[in-house]
Amino acid sequence: MKGRRTHKTISLQAREASLQELVARLRLPLTDIALLDRAFTHTSYANENKARHVQHNERLEFLGDAVLDLIIGEYLFKTYPQMTEGELTKTKAAIVCETSLAACSKKLGFGKYLLLGRGEAATGGSERPSILADTFEALVGTLYVDVSYEAASQFVLSHLAGYLEKARKGTLGKDYKTLLQEFVQQEGERQIHYSLIGESGPDHDKVFCMEVRIDGHRYASGTGKSKKEAEQHAAQVTLAQLQQASSH
The missing domain is CATH 3.30.160.20 (Double Stranded RNA Binding Domain)
Structure with a gap:
């Protein structure tokens, strides 16, 4: 039993150290590592660990989606006063789409921090665009809950800057x-x-x-x-x- 507890403790310590490395690398102003852990926990992992009452990231993803929508909408509204409502809507949709968010998550190396169920992990879940995009939104939600809207906004605008510019030029998504x-x-x-x-x-x-x-x-x-x-x-x-x- 003692050996098991020691192994579990080391595993938890390794997980926390990994997330702390992510916080330091991206200079995230987060203090709640448990919430960050939830942001990177997929439903498939939670379902395989029901006895441990593991919480997954779907609620944070839901909130992050709404916050992300507001951040990009506010930025475009203030930055491009000449844009019509239709242009604003089209540009925002191009930026917050799965392709852009997944590409950004991949660039930031989010895949290696994800906790996935065995089946999901075995079939390349850490590289799946839908999962990576959802994780980006979950992290935005985490920043909003743990820090502030301003912190979430700073993260989003700094890491999606290139996509914002491409969307403005109308080149986002084109080969x-x-x-x-x-x-x-x-x-x-x-x-x-x-x-x-x-x-x-x-x-x-x-x-x-x-x-x-x-x-x-x-x-x-x-x-x-x-x-x-x-x-x-x-x-x-x-x-x-x-x-x-x-x-x-």
């Missing part, structure tokens, strides 16, 4: 091939063609190289683990070159 097409066709219809110019590596780990041609003229090339990925890279490089040339 580089689409952006390149929109850019080059500002002055009329032009033909963009992607062609494979090389590949390397073994069959299980190939790297493809794709080239962009616009109206038959050769532009940049890009590489990737798939032809689609290489096309996106080539489009990204070409777009950057064209934008730089147009600014001079």
Whole structure:
């Protein structure tokens, strides 16, 4: 029995140390580690540990969703007085969508702090966009409850700054091939063609190289683990070159 208690104590200590590391790394002004622990506890884990009365993050996620909505709405309202109600709604929706929140959570490394049920963990739950997006909202809710609306707002606006700017420009959610097409066709219809110019590596780990041609003229090339990925890279490089040339 003593050995079991010691093991459990070490496990709890390791969990708290992990969360404290997250607090320090992101400079979160949180004091309630138990609440933070709940924010990173998925329902699947709570269901497997009912005897321990483990609390999951769904209520914090619910609150965080509402707080996040207000933070982004308030920011857009104050920052862009020229935006119509329709534009504000469309921009806010692009920012608080699952894709943006999940990408931000992944960038912040939230997956490794999640407590998941065995089945959820085995099927890649720590990388699942829906779970990562929900966790972001749960953390926003935690900051609101444990600290203040201002603390939650500061966290959200600092970590979603890039998405706010992309949404303002109307580029959020668009891929580089689409952006390149929109850019080059500002002055009329032009033909963009992607062609494979090389590949390397073994069959299980190939790297493809794709080239962009616009109206038959050769532009940049890009590489990737798939032809689609290489096309996106080539489009990204070409777009950057064209934008730089147009600014001079």
